[in-house]
Amino acid sequence: MSIVISNLSYVIDESPLLQDITVRVQSGSIVAVVGPNGSGKTSLLKVVNGETATSGGRVMVDDEDTHSLSLQQRATRFGILPQQADLDFPFRVVEVVQMGRIPHQTSMRANQAVVDEVIEEMRLQNIRDRVYLTLSGGEKQRVQIARVLTQIWDAREHACLFLDEPTAALDLSHQLALFHTLESIAGMGTTIMVVLHDVNLALRFAHQVLLLSKGRLLTSGAPLDVLTPEKMREAFEVDIELFPTNDPARPFILTRNR
Amino acid sequence: MPRIRLLILLLILAVVAIASLGVGSASIPMEEIFFTLIGEEYSSVHKMIVVDIRLPRMFLAILVGAGVATSGAAIQGLFRNPLADPALIGVSGGAALFAATYLVIGAELGIASAGIAASAFVGGLLATWLVLEVGRRGGTISSMLLAGIAINAVTLSGVGILTYLSTDVELRSVAFWALGSLNGADWHSVVIATSVLPVIAIFLIRGEQLNAITLGDREAGHLGISVARLRIEIVVLTALATGISVALCGVIAFVGLVVPHLVRMSLGSNHHVVIPGSAVLGGLLLLLADSLSRTLLSPAELPVGIITALLGGPFFIYLIVRQKGRLGL
Numbered sequence: 001m002s003i004v005i006s007n008l009s010y011v012i013d014e015s016p017l018l019q020d021i022t023v024r025v026q027s028g029s030i031v032a033v034v035g036p037n038g039s040g041k042t043s044l045l046k047v048v049n050g051e052t053a054t055s056g057g058r059v060m061v062d063d064e065d066t067h068s069l070s071l072q073q074r075a076t077r078f079g080i081l082p083q084q085a086d087l088d089f090p091f092r093v094v095e096v097v098q099m100g101r102i103p104h105q106t107s108m109r110a111n112q113a114v115v116d117e118v119i120e121e122m123r124l125q126n127i128r129d130r131v132y133l134t135l136s137g138g139e140k141q142r143v144q145i146a147r148v149l150t151q152i153w154d155a156r157e158h159a160c161l162f163l164d165e166p167t168a169a170l171d172l173s174h175q176l177a178l179f180h181t182l183e184s185i186a187g188m189g190t191t192i193m194v195v196l197h198d199v200n201l202a203l204r205f206a207h208q209v210l211l212l213s214k215g216r217l218l219t220s221g222a223p224l225d226v227l228t229p230e231k232m233r234e235a236f237e238v239d240i241e242l243f244p245t246n247d248p249a250r251p252f253i254l255t256r257n258r
Numbered sequence: 259m260p261r262i263r264l265l266i267l268l269l270i271l272a273v274v275a276i277a278s279l280g281v282g283s284a285s286i287p288m289e290e291i292f293f294t295l296i297g298e299e300y301s302s303v304h305k306m307i308v309v310d311i312r313l314p315r316m317f318l319a320i321l322v323g324a325g326v327a328t329s330g331a332a333i334q335g336l337f338r339n340p341l342a343d344p345a346l347i348g349v350s351g352g353a354a355l356f357a358a359t360y361l362v363i364g365a366e367l368g369i370a371s372a373g374i375a376a377s378a379f380v381g382g383l384l385a386t387w388l389v390l391e392v393g394r395r396g397g398t399i400s401s402m403l404l405a406g407i408a409i410n411a412v413t414l415s416g417v418g419i420l421t422y423l424s425t426d427v428e429l430r431s432v433a434f435w436a437l438g439s440l441n442g443a444d445w446h447s448v449v450i451a452t453s454v455l456p457v458i459a460i461f462l463i464r465g466e467q468l469n470a471i472t473l474g475d476r477e478a479g480h481l482g483i484s485v486a487r488l489r490i491e492i493v494v495l496t497a498l499a500t501g502i503s504v505a506l507c508g509v510i511a512f513v514g515l516v517v518p519h520l521v522r523m524s525l526g527s528n529h530h531v532v533i534p535g536s537a538v539l540g541g542l543l544l545l546l547a548d549s550l551s552r553t554l555l556s557p558a559e560l561p562v563g564i565i566t567a568l569l570g571g572p573f574f575i576y577l578i579v580r581q582k583g584r585l586g587l
Contacts, residue, residue, distance in 0.1 A: 075482030
């Protein structure tokens, strides 16, 4: 799904969390949302997916206003992973993943097939029947991601994923695995907006980077055009340096001591 | 697997139910109960005890236990709060106060007694609304629980005051409202109590939505569920089941807290299993407690709420200790 955001603003208690954001996102792209704490990344995701009303401007998803979609319509098209999930009941892992099928009217058999596929994709087979509460932080995160993927798995050609810091609790190998999964899903047409703190992940996997600062869109574009020393200094007030790797299109970013 | 365990539980309930007909101030042998039930007569006194007293009492215990336990399960899921129990958060207290008030006014005006359940429902609903409102302003789980304690205290002293103002014999018994008893069971009350069955059925139909809401209100919304509507529905149904139970048997504490926990521990958290499991185990637990209550000090009777509180109190403490740090207290 393509996403067109025009003149978007979001004000809460008279403090503007988002101001005048205009950007276009192509169908099937991975869009990294980057910016310092409190720059409006989470708010942007919430307003774009229609969970929160705008204070001005609008968001069109495939020519439909995201805020005119019903709860049910949103649930079958958008998979949303919040920053943190609190689940305090002893569900089994497979039961949590199955909840992703709640919005769908598909048969039990079809649902189970989707759940099995996603569990394999997220490499959760060996903890499939464990109780969620006994899992580590990273394992819980992967289960929640699997639940969100399950929601849109059979609609990958026309779906959106909104992931708020999905890699926060993941180890290196699972970070990579997740982005390989995201790449393949995006290849099928799913548009993915993902909040990231790790700029190297953004550099390596994103097709487009939105750099936010104080509720404004500082710049947007290809990773190497956005994650430059100048713009990073403006947004984060840190100095960065780009080191070349084997792949000239994918340098490595390090922060520099002052 | 959970399905088989549910069936076993149901079987145990059936056995205990039949056994419960034999116990009480007059002990009746099993074979006599069997022949009485299939219509053959041993002694007319025993037949009267079984058919007019113990049989309705057995059904009432099962229905009320099921209603209270499933209400606890539903409201715990709804608030993602393992300590929510209609009796602990003041819903039962509100129901008791309104039922007692109705009795006093009704006695003066001569209104039909069928309205007791209705006023208990209204009282339960008001108490729930109050608890929710305080909880919303306080913003934490603990403020909701504390509000429940306060409402419990106020409503039960309200009932206390009413019992002193009233001359009505039924109302004279503070113990009935505060501690709960199945003593007044008759077929009429069983008929009223069957109205918990549709409530349980709706809880069951909403099982998937209750599952989703344990993930969080936002997450449930992302799964296409209208959380506000679900909340109103569950709160009203809970008040209804609690109101009916209180009107018929007074406040029966802790069943709504203990039973869903035991069910989750043994059958998992899926509400499609938790709801029927709580219904069966709730009925079983109250039936056992009631059988104990009428044999322990036979021929005298303990209020059944004393037994459930004796079992439930320590369990409540165990939950608090086990869940430390995760309740926001």
